[in-house]
Amino acid sequence: MPDIQSMAHAIRFLALDAIRNAGEGHQGVPLGMAEIAATLYANHLKVDPKDPLWPDRDRVVLSNGHGSMLLYALLHLSGCEAVSLDAIKTFRKLGSVCAGHPEIEQHAGIEITTGLLGQGIACAVGMAVAEQRLQAEFGADLVDHRTWAFVGDGCLQEGMGQEAISLVGHLQLGKLTFLWDDNQITDDGATSLSISEDIPARFRAAQWQVIEVDGHDIDAIDAALTSAKSDPRPSLIACRTVIARGIPRLEGQRGGHSAPLTDQDSIEMRAALDWPHPAFHIPDTIYADWDNAMQRGRDAQEAWRTRKQDHPKAQPFDSWHQSPLPAPWPSLPHPNAPTPTIQSSGDVCDQLMDAMPNTLVLCADLEAPTNHKRRRSAFTATDRNGSYVHCGVREHLMGAMACGIAAHGGLQPIAVTYLAFSDYERAAMRMAALMALPVLFVFSHDSIGVGSNGPTHQPIEVLASFRAMPNMRVFRPADAVETAEAWQIALETRNGPSLLALSRQPADQVRQDTDTNRSRSGAYVLSEPSASRALTLIATGTEAGLAIEAQQALEAEGIPTAVVSMPCWELFETQPAAAQTEILGTAPRIAIEAASPFGWTRWLRPQDAFIGMTTFGASATADVLYEHFGITVDRIIEKARELVKSD
């Protein structure tokens, strides 16, 4: 039997030494959760640290990511080569795999980036969904693993954490376990400053199994972990812990969270825990216990490889994990009449049911306007075959689940809601961009085109706010053809997320050609002028239709006008300057986008003009609003005459 207490102390001292070496860090979690983590790894976790990318491994998420030294200590002690002692000595230094908060590095056993409170457990929900969906498809011989999340008080106070509790209970994700570090301390002081809730009762209300244990009692923890594995419900193991356990001065104190550690702390902790070893030295017997404990995972990994060798589903299993794109890209029926781009998007999504069976649609109460459900059955507590997850009105959770699914592998997540609600989902979307995960965020109701629901529901600054975000591609396609193109580019992009902003109101069909995906260049001349260019109209989304109409009138007046469609700034930004200039021309420019002008100075010169929104919207029908805010063909024509005259 391994000496789990010593295994736990090894975590403690690695954390202490690394934090002292770095000069700063958060000791509260690794010291407080050492027994919990050691027991999990010793007797329950299924991982093979020599093969950190093994698809059927258990997933471990450190949602309380500030306690990152807990994770690094676990990875080091369990034998993950990338987390060497040398790496731990670079904790919190530039370029270290041991960053201040865990940054996704799956080859090093770091499953996902965590640190912003709540994101981790919400990602864990996505991982647990992914496992169940894949198990339904490929069977338990190939897919049968669990998700364990270390969780702090902050994660549970966050709204997204509460959304997670609710949806996990609803979906009965029984292989997901939260290990709650109930240390009763937050950064601001005692948790009692801000919460009086009966947290176990809150989980029980959402149909979880709740087990309350002393978080330093190894036998109790072990029994709780066994119970979590045997109960069909998701489990909360509420671990009553002492923050910074082991440092006499800080145990159970607010300073236990991250107060600077002194030489004296090190001396006193070594004395208190009878640890005579120098800094960064772990006795071989303890390393051996850790190594032996990992044998269970190594065996499981080998058995899995053997099972897979002749498994009839091995080939599709691999294919789903590589997530190849359909070739050729499914062709779409061209609508003859103006069609909302959300509807065209729904058509694409439908076609992908056959061409990319590993797509998984997450949806925040928005089935009707995007049609995604037409061919997709629901993923539910009793049927894991569905490729459509009703996430409820929980946008923030949904975005993070999409990250967790992408990080898990095997599935292509597609998260759907209203664009106005992207503000709720934004922090999770940023995590997708930061982690460079291939998530597709699809939004409907992209502008004042929403109509009478009014300014709360009308995005104005959303496009700009995401164009400002590193590694996020923002698409606002003009019609059905560009919508299909945007889907294709977004799914091809494996090193970051994409956002599709789609219209509720009908979009004129401005493109007929489909031989080349012209959206790839970000912007292109949608309609050439009849003669040497006197004016360029630049439009995105439904405003392309207005531009085409204005072009016809201006050409009739003898003003040769080009229309440039610009579905994606970020792609256009990557074009050489000469190509940009060729497309945008040197003639006066008018940009038309029913959104904030913020950022448009990137493509407009002082002499150019912008037609869009400088205020919030209003409550009226879309037609009335476009007229009211002056986003009209007449206004374009009028402005064009002015510019051409003064040019």
Add this chain to the structure above:
Amino acid sequence: MPDIQSMAHAIRFLALDAIRNAGEGHQGVPLGMAEIAATLYANHLKVDPKDPLWPDRDRVVLSNGHGSMLLYALLHLSGCEAVSLDAIKTFRKLGSVCAGHPEIEQHAGIEITTGLLGQGIACAVGMAVAEQRLQAEFGADLVDHRTWAFVGDGCLQEGMGQEAISLVGHLQLGKLTFLWDDNQITDDGATSLSISEDIPARFRAAQWQVIEVDGHDIDAIDAALTSAKSDPRPSLIACRTVIARGIPRLEGQRGGHSAPLTDQDSIEMRAALDWPHPAFHIPDTIYADWDNAMQRGRDAQEAWRTRKQDHPKAQPFDSWHQSPLPAPWPSLPHPNAPTPTIQSSGDVCDQLMDAMPNTLVLCADLEAPTNHKRRRSAFTATDRNGSYVHCGVREHLMGAMACGIAAHGGLQPIAVTYLAFSDYERAAMRMAALMALPVLFVFSHDSIGVGSNGPTHQPIEVLASFRAMPNMRVFRPADAVETAEAWQIALETRNGPSLLALSRQPADQVRQDTDTNRSRSGAYVLSEPSASRALTLIATGTEAGLAIEAQQALEAEGIPTAVVSMPCWELFETQPAAAQTEILGTAPRIAIEAASPFGWTRWLRPQDAFIGMTTFGASATADVLYEHFGITVDRIIEKARELVKSD
């Protein structure tokens, strides 16, 4: 006794007729909650519709704002002049007070803008906090009212709704009551698609009183409302309702939410409810019942005016509601050594304790770095005298509470957290901008200056994302002087919110003069060149110190260099073009901001340069990161030489 059932039917038919007249709308809520609302107004609510701005009125929040016709019907029937029958006939039309979702118009009885799910109940929490804080200050003779929120399933699924439940229980806001429309239908279909939670148990876990009633049983509702008023705990009245009650075709159905209504629906509802009256006709007897019911509120209002007349606290009560600024503005000690602007901000906030006693600080687990608590005691369940609310790790709720407090009146809300968490709070901040509420959002940890906590915690695109937002002022002050100036401008601004982005790391003291608030112009020449300007450095925040240092080196090289500090784009944007040009000059420009370049083309020409962040940050100390990302004095100098040479 009033005929409450008929009063309820009057709501139903006004809603039906208005929605049919508009051609679209959401009938589910007004038809489903008609008895609940009528009973509340008939027997419990304390308002005087003839004096909608009476400070001691009960506050009513329609958190399920899509059901706006419920609110408009209530306001009309209770005698609010601004909501005439003619106004109701313009429901959902441009300029109507009866917008698609309620838009704040307090003279018309619309307390707050609602519609984005969860925002309403979170604002209601702020209102309930405001009432208790003001009551502690002025006594129950002047302040003693309740807050009632109509709540839908969506509001409770949202994370911010869950945050509200938790904090309300913790603070024991006993005068806050949620009236939950438990109709078991969302836009996407049955609530059972996405939730299995025992919602009453969830509220009980958070120390609420929960009363479950048939939402169409007037006696049961009445008893529940009485119980809510007498119990010291906050109350959830869980009203089991039938969505779209009264329309045989839609009752209890998904289409009850907002399916288009037909002539036949109108005929059938009139038959079913024995309502022979034509559209928009309410019998006088019913109007009379409504009018009589309002007598209670009118009496209360008159009694309150009488009590106030000779009340010793009448003058400060009025003063708090007018929220005058301190004059002269408190002077601040000038730090000699570089000082974090969060610390300077804490100094200002401390001084305001005396000068603006009606300030109320809301804080999401961030006491330490902003020092706000130094002189402020906590507002708790047992002590309402505190001016510091521990909101816990619940940023989204906190932002909306600030809106609710501002809308309530009498207090100046100041919401504090880390800038990276503004993504969590953003939707509520947008509501403040949309409602033009004077909320001050204070953020610390404004950039990679955060250091080793890494990219999750380092804002990059946040400044741009808020600069893109209409009616939001974004301040990034350079030092202690600009920090005080930003506070002053933000507090003076009564028609919208402001955001302060403050540094964790020390900021050089670049200003000594304090006679004039130079930040008012948004940007100004912080340091003049020694001769005719050859270069302009434009900086915000802590980068002003780098610019000054670079200026000294460049001047020594014979390059006359101006340094422009630009603490607030939005204010600079309002300057005449000539003033802008005079400040920015015609020489080459280099802008320096440790953030995304997005939007900077507004102030930079193609020949100019930007030094900042084009990617996410990393985990290392602030000094190392500034060096790593090339935001250094040397880099400014190098770039300056290039630009001046090619100029």
